[in-house]
Amino acid sequence: MSKFFVDAGSIAGGSIRITNSDDRKHIQKVLRLGTGDLLTISDTVEFEYETEIISIEKDFIEARILDKQKFAREPKLQVTLFQGIPKQGKMETIIQKNIELGVYAVVPVFTDRTVVVDNGSFSNKIQRWQKIADEAVKQCKRGLIPEIQQAMTFKEMINSLNQYELIVFPYENEQDYSIKDYLKGIEKKPLNAALIIGPEGGFSDKEAKALLDLGAKSVTLGKTILRTETAGMAAMAMLMYELEL
Structure with missing residues (x-):
């Protein structure tokens, strides 16, 4: 059964109204559903509902x-x-697969080795990536839609990390301390975590030092060097296995 998402204001008096034109078109034209058919609907905050079209x-x-x-x-x-x-x-x-694995939010970060330039139209990419997130959530039937946040500079990211209970920093130059060692050493399961992944070429030495000075512990994900699109997925799967499952 397909899942659809509404805001809390659309739920009242024992019924839910779906007003999004794309969702309505999908229900009627693609799924060919009508009165009496069932829908699963999420309020994107806490609850999901089994409903009947009336x-x-x-x-x-x-x-x-x-x-x-x-x-x-x-x-x-x-x-x-x-x-x-x-x-x-x-x-x-990266967005699609990490959402399937359970990521809560994604923040694009401009680093020293980022090749992509913010030429003023980067917000269009954020909008496109959010649509990809929306579709990924529907496919894996999660309850909420992870937000693709506005891009940050590396410095802005550093300044935002104090709100996280756990910071996971996979680093290609780390050889001895594994993510397994790091996660096994956690006594109390955190409620939130920051997972920091570098672009192609990884973090610069200056950036790595800034993260270490902040208190982040660098970890290795294994003996091989992973591509940027693989590293986040591998680390995310390990986090979910050790701290969630």
């Missing part, structure tokens, strides 16, 4: 709530991926 109007579809449950597919650990912006279309794959 009315299809010009500007909305109304569905009666049959059952209400807290999200069943959302990790308790909220991981924000700070991703050094890669070249070409790699960011789309």
